[in-house]
Amino acid sequence: MNTEQISQYMTSLGQQARKASRVIARATTATKNHALLATADAIAASADELIRANALDLQAGRDNGLDEAMLDRLALTPARLDTMIEGLRQVAALPDPIGSIRDMKFLPSGIQVGRMRVPLGVIGIIYESRPNVTVEAASLCLKSGNACILRGGSESIHSNQAIAQCLRQGLDAAGLPQSVVQVVETTDRAAVGELITMPDYVDVIVPRGGKGLIERISRDAKVPVIKHLDGICHVYVDDRADMDKAEAIALNSKTHRYGVCNAMETLLVHRAVADVFLPRMARRYAEKQVELRGCPVTCSILPEAVAATEADWTTEYLAPILAIRVVDDMDAAIGHINTYSSQHTDAMVSEDFTRARRFLAEVDSSSVMINASTRFADGFEYGLGAEIGISTDKIHARGPVGLEGLTSEKYVVFGDGHIRQ
Amino acid sequence: MNTEQISQYMTSLGQQARKASRVIARATTATKNHALLATADAIAASADELIRANALDLQAGRDNGLDEAMLDRLALTPARLDTMIEGLRQVAALPDPIGSIRDMKFLPSGIQVGRMRVPLGVIGIIYESRPNVTVEAASLCLKSGNACILRGGSESIHSNQAIAQCLRQGLDAAGLPQSVVQVVETTDRAAVGELITMPDYVDVIVPRGGKGLIERISRDAKVPVIKHLDGICHVYVDDRADMDKAEAIALNSKTHRYGVCNAMETLLVHRAVADVFLPRMARRYAEKQVELRGCPVTCSILPEAVAATEADWTTEYLAPILAIRVVDDMDAAIGHINTYSSQHTDAMVSEDFTRARRFLAEVDSSSVMINASTRFADGFEYGLGAEIGISTDKIHARGPVGLEGLTSEKYVVFGDGHIRQ
Numbered sequence: 001m002n003t004e005q006i007s008q009y010m011t012s013l014g015q016q017a018r019k020a021s022r023v024i025a026r027a028t029t030a031t032k033n034h035a036l037l038a039t040a041d042a043i044a045a046s047a048d049e050l051i052r053a054n055a056l057d058l059q060a061g062r063d064n065g066l067d068e069a070m071l072d073r074l075a076l077t078p079a080r081l082d083t084m085i086e087g088l089r090q091v092a093a094l095p096d097p098i099g100s101i102r103d104m105k106f107l108p109s110g111i112q113v114g115r116m117r118v119p120l121g122v123i124g125i126i127y128e129s130r131p132n133v134t135v136e137a138a139s140l141c142l143k144s145g146n147a148c149i150l151r152g153g154s155e156s157i158h159s160n161q162a163i164a165q166c167l168r169q170g171l172d173a174a175g176l177p178q179s180v181v182q183v184v185e186t187t188d189r190a191a192v193g194e195l196i197t198m199p200d201y202v203d204v205i206v207p208r209g210g211k212g213l214i215e216r217i218s219r220d221a222k223v224p225v226i227k228h229l230d231g232i233c234h235v236y237v238d239d240r241a242d243m244d245k246a247e248a249i250a251l252n253s254k255t256h257r258y259g260v261c262n263a264m265e266t267l268l269v270h271r272a273v274a275d276v277f278l279p280r281m282a283r284r285y286a287e288k289q290v291e292l293r294g295c296p297v298t299c300s301i302l303p304e305a306v307a308a309t310e311a312d313w314t315t316e317y318l319a320p321i322l323a324i325r326v327v328d329d330m331d332a333a334i335g336h337i338n339t340y341s342s343q344h345t346d347a348m349v350s351e352d353f354t355r356a357r358r359f360l361a362e363v364d365s366s367s368v369m370i371n372a373s374t375r376f377a378d379g380f381e382y383g384l385g386a387e388i389g390i391s392t393d394k395i396h397a398r399g400p401v402g403l404e405g406l407t408s409e410k411y412v413v414f415g416d417g418h419i420r421q
Numbered sequence: 422m423n424t425e426q427i428s429q430y431m432t433s434l435g436q437q438a439r440k441a442s443r444v445i446a447r448a449t450t451a452t453k454n455h456a457l458l459a460t461a462d463a464i465a466a467s468a469d470e471l472i473r474a475n476a477l478d479l480q481a482g483r484d485n486g487l488d489e490a491m492l493d494r495l496a497l498t499p500a501r502l503d504t505m506i507e508g509l510r511q512v513a514a515l516p517d518p519i520g521s522i523r524d525m526k527f528l529p530s531g532i533q534v535g536r537m538r539v540p541l542g543v544i545g546i547i548y549e550s551r552p553n554v555t556v557e558a559a560s561l562c563l564k565s566g567n568a569c570i571l572r573g574g575s576e577s578i579h580s581n582q583a584i585a586q587c588l589r590q591g592l593d594a595a596g597l598p599q600s601v602v603q604v605v606e607t608t609d610r611a612a613v614g615e616l617i618t619m620p621d622y623v624d625v626i627v628p629r630g631g632k633g634l635i636e637r638i639s640r641d642a643k644v645p646v647i648k649h650l651d652g653i654c655h656v657y658v659d660d661r662a663d664m665d666k667a668e669a670i671a672l673n674s675k676t677h678r679y680g681v682c683n684a685m686e687t688l689l690v691h692r693a694v695a696d697v698f699l700p701r702m703a704r705r706y707a708e709k710q711v712e713l714r715g716c717p718v719t720c721s722i723l724p725e726a727v728a729a730t731e732a733d734w735t736t737e738y739l740a741p742i743l744a745i746r747v748v749d750d751m752d753a754a755i756g757h758i759n760t761y762s763s764q765h766t767d768a769m770v771s772e773d774f775t776r777a778r779r780f781l782a783e784v785d786s787s788s789v790m791i792n793a794s795t796r797f798a799d800g801f802e803y804g805l806g807a808e809i810g811i812s813t814d815k816i817h818a819r820g821p822v823g824l825e826g827l828t829s830e831k832y833v834v835f836g837d838g839h840i841r842q
Contacts, residue, residue, distance in 0.1 A: 370833075410785075413789070415793030418794065
């Protein structure tokens with residue numbers, strides 16, 4: 001397709017999505033769940049086709065020199081299909097957020113006013129290689145009453161088209177229009193440019209992928225973007241910390257998984273406990289072969305630490321590397337966090353009530369924790385039942401974004417012929 | 422100032438605002454209320470200076486040929502100063518939204534998770550002539566824990582600077598930094614361009630003014646905008662309406678005030694009652710000299726109505742003009758509304774329970790009403806206690822925006838050394 005054809009194609013997807021959004025917005029919970037469960041059945045029945053389509057992507061990936069990690073993310077196995085099926089059933093089992101009315105109350109004029117939860121409309125989702133995102137994203141949009149346009153990575157195009165076919169079967173079975181979920185069929189990058197600049201047809205964009213992709217989309221989008229940039233997460237170990245808890249949390253936050261946004265990247269330690277705590281932690285990190293980069297005080301305590309540079313305080317390693325800084329007190333820790341944190345997740349370990357109260361109030365991050373591992377910052381761990389991403393924005397959705405983040409509220413007003421005096 | 426100087430000046434305002442935002446975010450309710458009440462006292466004590474400064478603006482306005490309506494909006498009178506003072510005291514009396522924690526609950530892992538309300542950070546507000554907006558906007562930002570940068574109309578520059586002086590006195594009295602509220606001192610338009618493209622220093626822009634201003638700002642802004650475009654509001658009179666209620670609501674929605682965004686612009690009437698209802702309403706509208714523009718059926722019933730064109734369905738008259746369309750049934754009414762409404766406020770008059778239930782679910786507007794006048798769509802009438810504007814967006818804030826619309830939520834997590842397994 002040339003540029004003009006892509007523009008026409010995307011406009012037509014947008015128009016169909018807008019039309020479908022009106023239907024899905026008013027669909028009953030039972031109908032939406034029917035579509036989700038029928039999609040699960042279609043995936044189970046189409047396992048062979050899905051794996052065949054995926055084989056085409058894997059072959060192309062190998063031909064194009066994708067590395068093993070990329071190929072692994074791309075691969076659909078019977079176990080991964082089961083996870084997709086299970087995910088659809090879980091989303092079907094979640095409570096339907098749409099139509100709930102809260103805070104309905106009588107006002108002095110005699111009218112009743114409340115707020116009803118409603119879908120956003122059309123959601124555009126842009127993501128990279130993993131084909132399971134196609135099912136995850138579609139199921140969350142569908143359950144929250146939104147139409148969606150999905151644009152997956154070009155390396156998973158065959159897998160995504162095969163999954164789209166199952167989604168269409170599910171929508172058909174429930175009597176819903178197929179265009180409630182549309183998967184972009186061209187791999188041309190211009191399609192992304194169109195998708196993010198159609199405010200008439202797309203209400204919000206959710207990009208999932210690397211920082212470069214997200215920055216580019218945020219810069220160029222003409223519609224709101226629910227986005228997640230880096231996760232530069234901190235754990236501050238206070239001098240009033242229980243040292244056993246501090247050790248468990250500092251170890252888990254860094255080493256439970258390295259390549260995730262809620263892993264700790266910088267450890268802050270109160271000066272009064274640094275002499276005791278740092279050598280103890282260094283032994284644990286050594287077992288896991290975590291490289292330590294420290295401030296001058298840290299390096300004076302830990303000979304194995306290399307000197308940290310300014311860049312270390314602002315780097316999301318996503319690797320077995322940890323920056324460590326010794327601070328004079330909690331104020332210095334909060335100062336460091338509010339300067340260098342990406343406002344994703346920051347934790348303090350302390351038994352001090354008054355300091356906990358201040359840390360909660362003064363650290364401006366999407367998740368602020370006391371005596372818990374940063375690894376808990378996750379939609380499932382928070383009981384949202386699902387997660388479309390973690391927002392480091394403050395507008396609309398902040399932190400793990402579940403179904404509610406894909407909705408809005410409208411005011412509903414009841415009267416009995418009331419007029420304004 | 423030349424372009425570069427304006428850029429430097431705005432950057433410096435932005436940096437100071439960001440710094441001040443950290444202080445005001447953690448200020449206690451008592452401190453914030455102290456600043457509000459001290460500002461009220463400063464305005465009372467500075468009445469003469471304020472009226473003198475305003476006289477300079479009025480003189481310049483006359484010299485520049487502003488019309489009487491503009492000059493009236495611009496004028497500060499003792500009565501208007503009293504309204505400003507009363508407004509400050511009302512905002513001080515509102516509950517503080519910041520720091521409230523909701524939905525705190527234990528999760529299966531043993532952690533407790535809840536959501537704490539927090540300020541957005543720095544809010545940029547761009548508005549036109551009325552100087553009282555300076556106090557209103559500043560007081561709402563301050564109470565919600567935000568720093569703000571205010572950019573009023575150039576025709577009210579002297580008044581706004583005099584008001585800014587009172588705000589600084591109020592902040593001083595409470596021991597808060599003066600840069601919590603900054604009023605832009607240059608009238609150069611380039612300052613607006615800078616203000617809306619400083620994502621490092623400004624978290625959200627709230628434009629208040631004409632549609633042209635808001636469209637321009639939305640197009641060029643590099644930060645989220647809480648905006649309100651038109652109010653093309655509808656009242657649908659169903660054939661199951663109580664005709665007395667319908668008459669009262671159709672009259673009040675159109676004629677209570679003309680130049681407001683929540684006035685009805687289009688009346689939709691069910692075919693089965695049009696013959697009775699339209700002549701009855703036409704007599705009431707004639708008393709108020711409202712011009713009627715109708716669809717062919719309307720014109721056949723009301724000889725005084727002129728033929729409506731397509732443009733009439735999409736025009737916000739803000740004047741004693743009303744478009745009228747006869748529809749076959751509620752579905753046609755909902756179809757018309759979802760096509761032409763600006764999604765501000767739409768009402769149905771009907772005694773039918775099942776239709777009310779459907780109208781609420783299917784009309785996609787920021788306020789949806791049953792048997793009440795569209796004129797109720799207002800922060801004060803909804804019990805918000807204050808209003809910074811009405812949002813016709815779906816993202817973040819929708820409908821009347823009070824203090825809560827100027828805030829966000831973060832997750833707070835409590836544990837006892839919990840780690841993720």
